Amino acid sequence: MGSMTHAAGRAAFSTALDVTLKNLNKKPEGEIVKLIDLMQKYMDGEKIDIDYDKAKQMVLDQDGTLNKYIHRLLDEVDPYVLKMTALTLGYEAFFHGTKTIRKMREVQKCNIPWLILMDPTSACNLHCTGCWAAEYGNRLNLTFKEMDDIITQGKELGIYFYMFTGGEPLVRRDDILRLCEKHHDCAFLAYTNGTLVNEPLCQEMVKLGNLYLAISLEGFSEVNDLRRGTGVFEKVMHAMDLLKEYGLIFGTSICYTSQNIETVTSDEFIDLIVEKGCRYSLYFHYMPVGNDAAVELLPTKEQREYIYEKLKENDIFSRRYFYPLTSDEVCFKNKYIKQDLQKARYYSDRILVLPLYADLKNEEVERIVDVIRKNL
Ligand code: SF4
Numbered sequence: 001m002g003s004m005t006h007a008a009g010r011a012a013f014s015t016a017l018d019v020t021l022k023n024l025n026k027k028p029e030g031e032i033v034k035l036i037d038l039m040q041k042y043m044d045g046e047k048i049d050i051d052y053d054k055a056k057q058m059v060l061d062q063d064g065t066l067n068k069y070i071h072r073l074l075d076e077v078d079p080y081v082l083k084m085t086a087l088t089l090g091y092e093a094f095f096h097g098t099k100t101i102r103k104m105r106e107v108q109k110c111n112i113p114w115l116i117l118m119d120p121t122s123a124c125n126l127h128c129t130g131c132w133a134a135e136y137g138n139r140l141n142l143t144f145k146e147m148d149d150i151i152t153q154g155k156e157l158g159i160y161f162y163m164f165t166g167g168e169p170l171v172r173r174d175d176i177l178r179l180c181e182k183h184h185d186c187a188f189l190a191y192t193n194g195t196l197v198n199e200p201l202c203q204e205m206v207k208l209g210n211l212y213l214a215i216s217l218e219g220f221s222e223v224n225d226l227r228r229g230t231g232v233f234e235k236v237m238h239a240m241d242l243l244k245e246y247g248l249i250f251g252t253s254i255c256y257t258s259q260n261i262e263t264v265t266s267d268e269f270i271d272l273i274v275e276k277g278c279r280y281s282l283y284f285h286y287m288p289v290g291n292d293a294a295v296e297l298l299p300t301k302e303q304r305e306y307i308y309e310k311l312k313e314n315d316i317f318s319r320r321y322f323y324p325l326t327s328d329e330v331c332f333k334n335k336y337i338k339q340d341l342q343k344a345r346y347y348s349d350r351i352l353v354l355p356l357y358a359d360l361k362n363e364e365v366e367r368i369v370d371v372i373r374k375n376l
Pocket residue numbers: 124125126127128131132133134166167168193228
């Protein structure tokens with residue numbers, strides 16, 4: 001299979017997935033191990049960040065977290081959504097994407113990211129305290145064509161994973177659904193406040209199978225609604241119930257501060273989101289932006305260590321080095337130890353992040369790319 005074309009590899013993987021999903025009642029672990037073997041063959045010796053033997057062991061270990069996670073996915077997630085996830089995130093983005101990106105890095109002589117994050121709109125239906133979205137309002141929007149162009153060009157470079165943030169991306173629900181339909185070989189994740197999730201959206205998401213959500217939460221209702229607005233917590237709980245009922249894949253996006261860090265890592269909170277059907281949880285370090293930003297909300301070094309250890313207790317592994325560590329801004333000074341800064345710089349030097357704002361001109365993107373090329 002090593003010399004197989006992209007299309008033939010996808011067809012083989014798709015057929016193997018059908019067999020896996022049909023035989024789930026018998027022995028899912030064995031079928032999943034066969035899929036891992038298939039992908040190892042497809043990668044044809046090309047090195048990736050996976051230890052195939054260890055992955056197989058983890059799948060087969062009936063007391064292990066991965067095994068339990070897989071069983072829960074198989075029991076609770078819609079089979080078509082599962083198949084599309086394995087095809088888009090697994091086959092296209094991870095395996096085929098990795099191969100293509102590596103080739104294209106040589107051709108283009110610059111780094112190529114494995115995912116692109118864009119803001120379809122600055123508009124939002126909420127008015128959370130301290131958020132810039134209210135100031136920008138509905139002024140900034142990427143057109144469908146612009147987003148479609150970005151994805152079409154991205155795929156040529158091997159990028160099959162796209163994230164939407166905002167504003168509230170689901171304000172542009174119809175365009176997002178069109179993009180997911182047109183680019184059904186890609187995976188899409190929207191960071192959302194969750195308040196626009198309803199039955200018609202869930203029905204569309206089940207049909208497409210390649211759109212996932214990360215719903216913002218800051219704690220239980222009292223803390224969450226203080227900044228986000230009365231009743232938002234309940235709306236998020238309702239959205240999660242609907243998404244779970246439809247067998248969709250979603251998770252949370254949690255901004256942790258010096259104030260809410262203990263709540264959002266507590267057993268009670270994690271049990272709640274697991275029970276609600278969340279499959280992943282993305283924790284983001286609070287970033288003070290602008291002159292009036294509340295610097296006191298920045299987590300301390302001890303709190304960062306605490307969150308790392310606390311998540312690990314729940315088998316959740318996070319990266320130790322967060323974005324703020326790469327910054328020399330005054331508000332970060334004396335907050336972190338010097339060694340951490342060096343390590344963080346090492347990693348950040350290897351990650352390319354290009355801003356894709358609605359009012360960013362093409363010439364500006366060209367200029368940024370040019371600067372990167374010259375400095376490589
Ligand atoms: S939901 Fe997000 S984008 Fe909307 S106002 Fe709140 S923080 Fe801002």
